[in-house]
Amino acid sequence: xxxxPDTREVILEAIDLTREFDGVKALDCFSFKLHRGEVLGxxxxxxxxxxxxxxxxxxxxxxxxxxxxxxxxxxQANRIKILQRANFSSAYTALPGNLLVWQxxxxxxxxxxxxxxxxxxxxxxxxxEISHLNKSVTGQLSxxxxxxxxxxKAFLNDPELLMLDEPTASLDPDxxxxxxxxxxxxxxxxxxxxxxxxxNMRDIEEVCDRVIFLHKGKxxxxxxxxxxxxxxxxxxxxxxxxxIARDGELLDEPKKVSAV
Amino acid sequence: xxxxxxxxxxxxxxxLYARSPxxxxxxxxxxxxxxxxxxxxxxxxxxxxxxxxxxxxxxFLGGMILWDxxxxxxxxxxxxxxxxxxxxxLLNIFVAPVRSSEYIxxxxxxxxxxxxxxxxxxxxxxxxxxAFNVFQLSWWLIPFFLNLMLFGWSLGMISTALILRWGLAAxxxxxxxxxxxxxxxxxxYNVADMPAWSRPIAWCFPPTYIFEGMRxxxxxxxxxxxxxxxxxxxxxxxxxxxxWLFVWVLNLTRKRGLLTKFxxx
Numbered sequence: 108x109x110x111x112p113d114t115r116e117v118i119l120e121a122i123d124l125t126r127e128f129d130g131v132k133a134l135d136c137f138s139f140k141l142h143r144g145e146v147l148g149x150x151x152x153x154x155x156x157x158x159x160x161x162x163x164x165x166x167x168x169x170x171x172x173x174x175x176x177x178x179x180x181x182x183q184a185n186r187i188k189i190l191q192r193a194n195f196s197s198a199y200t201a202l203p204g205n206l207l208v209w210q211x212x213x214x215x216x217x218x219x220x221x222x223x224x225x226x227x228x229x230x231x232x233x234x235x236e237i238s239h240l241n242k243s244v245t246g247q248l249s250x251x252x253x254x255x256x257x258x259x260k261a262f263l264n265d266p267e268l269l270m271l272d273e274p275t276a277s278l279d280p281d282x283x284x285x286x287x288x289x290x291x292x293x294x295x296x297x298x299x300x301x302x303x304x305x306x307n308m309r310d311i312e313e314v315c316d317r318v319i320f321l322h323k324g325k326x327x328x329x330x331x332x333x334x335x336x337x338x339x340x341x342x343x344x345x346x347x348x349x350x351i352a353r354d355g356e357l358l359d360e361p362k363k364v365s366a367v
Numbered sequence: 368x369x370x371x372x373x374x375x376x377x378x379x380x381x382x383l384y385a386r387s388p389x390x391x392x393x394x395x396x397x398x399x400x401x402x403x404x405x406x407x408x409x410x411x412x413x414x415x416x417x418x419x420x421x422x423x424x425x426x427f428l429g430g431m432i433l434w435d436x437x438x439x440x441x442x443x444x445x446x447x448x449x450x451x452x453x454x455x456x457l458l459n460i461f462v463a464p465v466r467s468s469e470y471i472x473x474x475x476x477x478x479x480x481x482x483x484x485x486x487x488x489x490x491x492x493x494x495x496x497x498a499f500n501v502f503q504l505s506w507w508l509i510p511f512f513l514n515l516m517l518f519g520w521s522l523g524m525i526s527t528a529l530i531l532r533w534g535l536a537a538x539x540x541x542x543x544x545x546x547x548x549x550x551x552x553x554x555x556y557n558v559a560d561m562p563a564w565s566r567p568i569a570w571c572f573p574p575t576y577i578f579e580g581m582r583x584x585x586x587x588x589x590x591x592x593x594x595x596x597x598x599x600x601x602x603x604x605x606x607x608x609x610x611w612l613f614v615w616v617l618n619l620t621r622k623r624g625l626l627t628k629f630x631x632x
Contacts, residue, residue: 128624159624165462168624190464203383203454210382217375218463260459 115142117179118268118300119164124173126159126324133159134170135324143267144298146291148305148315148332152352156324157304161272164302165195177268189268191219196261197272198254204246208237208256211245212263219264231259235289251282258286262293269294269301275310287313308344320347322355368468376465376473380447381480394481395488398435402489405431406497428497429581430554432489437515437522437574438545439485443478444471444523445530445541452535461626467614474527475520482516507584510595511577517602518573519545524609528616532625553578573598573605 119141126134134156141147149157162168163175166186175182177189202211209228216224232238235255240248248256254274261269271290275283291314294301305311311318312332319329328335328351332344341347384390409424451457460470526544530537551565552574558566569575576594584590620626 126624158627162624162627167458167461167621167627169618169622187464187466190462195459195462197458200458201455202459203379203450203456205386205454206379206382207386210379210386214375214379214382215459215463217378218372218465220371 113140113142113145115144117141118143118177119302120174120176121160121164122174122176124160124163124170124175126156126163126168127171132324134163136173137321137324137326139319139326139329141268141300141302143300144294145317146294146301146303146315148303148311148318149321150304150311150318150348151321152348154323155321155352157321158272159324160321161270161302161304165270166190191264192266193268193270194219194261194264194266195270195272196254196257196274198274198276199272200257201253202245202256202260204244206245207241208243208245208248209241211256212259215260216263221263224263227263228259231262234262234293235259236285250277251279254278254282254286258289265297266299269299271301271303273305274303275305275307283307283310290314308348312344318344320351322351327351327355368466368472372465372469373472373476376460376470377476380450380473380477383450391484394439394484398439398485398489399492401431401435402428402492403496406493409497426582426585427555428493429585430578432486432493433511433515433578433581434549434554434574435485435489436482436512437519439482440478440516440519441522441526441545442519442541443481444474444520445526445544447474447477448527448530449538449541452530458627467617471524471610471613474523478520478523479516482512482519486512507580507590510599511581514573514577514595514598514602517606521602521605521609522548524606524613528609528613531613531620532616534625534628548572548574551575557582570597571601573601576601 117140120139122138124134124137125132137156137160139147149160151157159168163170164177164182166182166189169183177185178192180189182189202215206214212228212232213224216228221227229238229241232241235258237252237255237259240252240256243252245253245256258274261271274290275286278286287310290301290303293299301314303311303315315332317329317331318335320327320335328338330338335347336342336344339347339350341350405427409428412420412424451460522544526541529540529544551561551569552572553561553569554574558569558575558579561569576598580590580594580598617626
């Protein structure tokens with residue numbers, strides 16, 4: 108199946124990105140493009156290279172070789188300009204637990220220079236159905252509440268590029284569903300480019316337009332979730348995930364299932 | 368540098384202190400304990416020795432108060448950084464559009480606020496408890512204060528760089544580093560009374576000039592201007608070196624991929 112090339116603006120681009128740790132390649136010539144308004148899922152088993160890729164894309168880890176551009180600019184040389192237009196949320200980071208929710212959000216709103224920050228925070232908290240948590244102590248929130256507060260932080264500056272690292276990890280199905288719907292809503296309304304990692308294939312099928320499967324730092328396959336399932340001998344994306352995690356490949360030959 | 372970002376980071380620390388009374392108590396607790404112990408020792412010596420010797424022991428109180436200014440400045444930088452580590456907030460900061468210079472400037476300001484609180488409490492107790500008026504140092508107090516604060520900031524940046532490089536295993540350095548310098552910067556005694564081999568080392572550090580200057584002002588009311596010049600010059604040097612070290616270590620942790628491991632540990 109052939110899909111015409113995506114003509115939308117490229118928001119984030121990695122070219123032959125390689126990252127070695129003590130001689131071991133955590134990322135091996137990793138290349139991809141993320142377009143405006145697209146949600147790209149980055150999948151793979153633990154140790155596949157997702158987190159390393161995300162860290163390189165956030166400028167937290169420098170690649171051993173390769174090129175990284177965002178908004179048409181080299182990332183390292185324009186890190187501050189790029190981060191002003193991007194945001195990030197992870198299940199593995201937290202806002203300071205001893206501050207109230209509104210205090211944490213106000214601080215980040217000021218860092219990002221959000222005009223009328225209190226109004227913006229109130230709107231986003233309402234969107235994520237957590238207005239009642241405004242005066243709660245951040246450290247006393249449940250996992251679901253904490254994730255949604257992190258998402259409010261991630262949406263504060265109306266980012267054009269959003270990186271979400273396992274945003275539904277440890278959430279119950281109800282809250283996970285709400286989070287997915289909000290992410291999709293915000294993405295559609297604001298045409299945000301989203302890079303999304305998750306181990307929850309339901310997330311991926313519902314949220315991502317396109318996915319990349321990584322294994323030992325290399326791209327094993329990429330395409331839309333339905334195309335990948337169709338091209339594999341598996342019944343669903345979860346089986347694809349398991350096959351790649353165990354065998355390191357989708358088919359006999361690694362194959363790009365749709366042109367991008 | 369963007370002052371909006373610096374003020375946002377300072378606001379965060381102010382929220383933290385406002386929400387945590389124990390942090391405010393900690394600011395004054397140890398300085399007050401030190402002051403009461405040294406104050407009582409001073410009173411004891413003054414009452415049981417001749418008046419001339421008694422006047423000398425006031426140097427202990429002056430030295431203790433000025434030492435605490437430097438210590439609090441260092442703590443302001445190092446502990447502010449550790450607050451971000453302890454609350455797992457470091458990644459949020461490093462993926463926000465915050466420059467290293469803005470982050471460090473915010474910790475400097477927090478350091479300055481910590482000093483002001485400590486200095487006011489100590490001055491009050493030393494005056495009412497032991498009749499030691501820190502303002503007898505007159506306008507000299509301002510350059511003394513500034514120079515010690517600058518050196519405290521340098522030590523704070525060095526502590527932060529070491530913690531960044533070695534992780535929380537190096538956390539104790541945040542408290543220990545100033546005390547490496549205490550024996551050699553002549554806080555409580557003259558450089559001339561130190562062992563000969565240690566005197567050249569003492570003169571390499573700005574606080575030595577300040578503590579010598581303090582004793583000179585208290586004893587004779589005069590100050591050696593050269594001392595202030597040397598202290599300021601050395602402070603520029605140490606601040607530049609510490610700033611360079613911090614940025615170098617930050618880049619090194621990015622190169623080695625240590626930053627995320629450290630920030631989420």
